[in-house]
Amino acid sequence: MKVHRSLQGSLYDLPILSCGVSGVVFGLPDSAVVKVPRGSDQSREELAIESSIYNRLGSHPYITKATPPKDVLRWAIQISQALQYAHSRYVFQSEDATGKLSDFAGSSIDGSAPSVLPSPHSEHPNMPKSSIQSEMFALGSTLYEVDTAQQLYHDKSDKDIHELFRAGDFPDMSALMLGEVISKCWRVEYKDLGEAVNDITRIQSKYVTAVE
Known part of the structure; x- marks a missing residue:
């Protein structure tokens, strides 16, 4: 399990x-x-x-296992590819991304205003809503949750989270498998989500080579 x-x-x-x-x-x-x-x-x-x-x-035959790195990487690629495809059809999720994208009831299509917004953990207060930038930032928070099994700044208030985001104050990502990708998403250093997918695929290839 x-x-x-x-x-x-x-x-x-x-x-x-x-x-x-x-x-x-x-x-x-x-x-x-x-x-x-x-x-x-x-x-x-x-x-x-x-x-x-x-x-x-760690691993023990009589203790249920934590999420294997290969699954973390697989989910990260699936989420990123799903968002990339949605963007190619002028659809913005405008909510927290999911392993399989669903629940588009509050999303944006063809530039329409979304009726549902991301949680404070996934929304940068200075970024335009329903944009490549805001979705890329939200993807970073989603991948952080996939990699760490907890929300970004889960112990802080919404106000504190917004202040930290405005100041560009994020946790140290150096120890995380997806840390490089997460940081680039938060700082909007990708021009599109295809670049994020490429980076995750590269990390996945290194992981597969290391365990073989």
């Missing part, structure tokens, strides 16, 4: 396997599961602790 904090927009059609004090477990294809918090700050903190514990324990 694989446990991972996923992005919640695509969960509506998934079967619920179990509910606990801190999270809800949904079934995914290929005998995998996704675990998401019940919604409170306490539940998010508890799942972040759980993720840290799995990372410390």
Whole structure:
């Protein structure tokens, strides 16, 4: 069983396997599961602790596993490619990206104003809404959550998050597998999401070579 904090927009059609004090477990294809918090700050903190514990324990035949790096990279490519395709059709998600893009009810098409906006963890207050820049920034926050199993600045208020973003104050990404890509997305150093996909693919190739 694989446990991972996923992005919640695509969960509506998934079967619920179990509910606990801190999270809800949904079934995914290929005998995998996704675990998401019940919604409170306490539940998010508890799942972040759980993720840290799995990372410390590593692999053991009688302990469920944390998300393997190959899956993190695969999900990162899928999310980035899905957003890239949506942009080619003049559609902007304008919400938190998901493993499979879905729930476009509040999104922007052909430049229309979105009715639903990203969470403060994914929205830069100085960037135009429903733009390549804002979606690239949101992708960085999404990939951060995929790589770390917790939201960016999950322990800070919305106001504090906006101030940190305005100041260009982000966590050190040097230890993360997707750190280079995340930083470039936050600083909008890609001209389009195709460049992000290329960088993730390059990281994936290095990882595959290293484990072979």
